Amino acid sequence: MQSVLDRETEIERCLLQFGHKLLDLIKRAKQAFRIVSGFDAQDFNCFFVCLFVMFTACELGVFDLLLESEGPLSSDAIAERLGASTNGMERLLDACVGLKLLGVEIKSEGAFYRNTELSSLYLTKSRGQTLCHLYKIPVLTHFAMKSEEEMIKFMQFLNAFWSICGKDVIAAFDLSPSFMIWEPMGGGVGGLAKECISLYPNSTVTIYDLPKIVQVAKEHFIPPEECRITFHEGDFFKDPVPEADLYILARVLHDWADDKCLQLLTKVHKSCKPGGGVLIVETLLNEDKTGPLEAQLFSVIMLVQTEGKERTPTEHSKLLTAAGFREIQVKKTGKFFDVVLGRK
Ligand SMILES: C[S@@+](CC[C@H](N)C(=O)[O-])C[C@H]1O[C@@H](n2cnc3c(N)ncnc32)[C@H](O)[C@@H]1O
Numbered sequence: 001m002q003s004v005l006d007r008e009t010e011i012e013r014c015l016l017q018f019g020h021k022l023l024d025l026i027k028r029a030k031q032a033f034r035i036v037s038g039f040d041a042q043d044f045n046c047f048f049v050c051l052f053v054m055f056t057a058c059e060l061g062v063f064d065l066l067l068e069s070e071g072p073l074s075s076d077a078i079a080e081r082l083g084a085s086t087n088g089m090e091r092l093l094d095a096c097v098g099l100k101l102l103g104v105e106i107k108s109e110g111a112f113y114r115n116t117e118l119s120s121l122y123l124t125k126s127r128g129q130t131l132c133h134l135y136k137i138p139v140l141t142h143f144a145m146k147s148e149e150e151m152i153k154f155m156q157f158l159n160a161f162w163s164i165c166g167k168d169v170i171a172a173f174d175l176s177p178s179f180m181i182w183e184p185m186g187g188g189v190g191g192l193a194k195e196c197i198s199l200y201p202n203s204t205v206t207i208y209d210l211p212k213i214v215q216v217a218k219e220h221f222i223p224p225e226e227c228r229i230t231f232h233e234g235d236f237f238k239d240p241v242p243e244a245d246l247y248i249l250a251r252v253l254h255d256w257a258d259d260k261c262l263q264l265l266t267k268v269h270k271s272c273k274p275g276g277g278v279l280i281v282e283t284l285l286n287e288d289k290t291g292p293l294e295a296q297l298f299s300v301i302m303l304v305q306t307e308g309k310e311r312t313p314t315e316h317s318k319l320l321t322a323a324g325f326r327e328i329q330v331k332k333t334g335k336f337f338d339v340v341l342g343r344k
Helices: 004-018 021-038 046-060 061-066 075-082 088-100 117-120 146-170 191-199 211-220 258-271 295-305 311-321
Strands: 102-107 110-113 181-184 204-209 231-232 245-252 272-282 324-330 336-341
Touching: 021 324, 046 061, 046 088, 046 181, 046 295, 061 075, 061 088, 061 110, 061 117, 075 110, 088 102, 088 110, 088 295, 110 117, 110 245, 146 191, 146 211, 181 191, 191 204, 191 231, 191 245, 204 211, 211 231, 245 258, 258 272, 258 311, 272 311
Parallel strands: 181 204, 181 245, 204 231, 245 272
Antiparallel strands: 102 110, 272 336, 324 336
């Protein structure tokens, strides 16, 4: 069986035949992600996400439609003409913009997309040089966790982000001394919780997660002698949420559609102590969704893997306000994850 790297090398060799510029573009996206996330594309397959985005747009005929159209088109118009989902199309087009496969003009009516010279040249079927037929990209099937071993691997992958940028996230706002009891909802195996107690040694952190994740966290990630981190097993949609000063939702809302996010945030607001708050940690999209590339790519992954999406600061603020939170503050960390703080 071909290894990921063999396959990658083979893809790169084929791409080379079609144009150094395009190859450079994809290589740069791969390198950028490596620098930003610290992850090798072999682990995360960001390279495959880039290619997945490109080939999906190719196969749907996005580049052909834009080549034939007289001017730039809106996402809704493209979705309608190609018989595709409007929600999915917008994310796909934004990711193409991030990858510089499409250009975008932001007008008062919304975003209008157009081909770049390279995409008209290499990604249109009519020009006969299309890359589309070369490969069918496997869609991140390694994320489907089938065994405990796979789950541990996935959790190690999630955790590793926090050793790289956890401090920036937790230090983005001064969270002491008003917040003493912290509740990371869907806190996973505790990578961010460890950063919390390291930066705020007087805080106590209770990780709330599904029973099977809590079990894995206890067995493999948090040593029993670490008494400042405790666990609460539960389903945050069905079970009660314990009272706390600060709730942390890190990479949780991006798994869920707006109605579920609102349901969860409303529940958190009810349990939150007066004067307490909620800290949302996500990769924020620019307000006009023209970047950053990692948020655009993640939003495509969320489309394929979950019910959710990446959001803009305004979209997060609206959800928080609707749930009852106020004094909403947004901080871009300049790293992979940004933070939004709301108070009760
Ligand atoms: C993408 S992971 C993020 C984990 C952690 N916050 C981090 O950033 O490393 C989402 C987490 O939400 C948890 N989760 C999903 N549905 C849940 C539910 N209904 N109740 C509690 N936790 C849930 C998952 O088990 C998982 O640990």
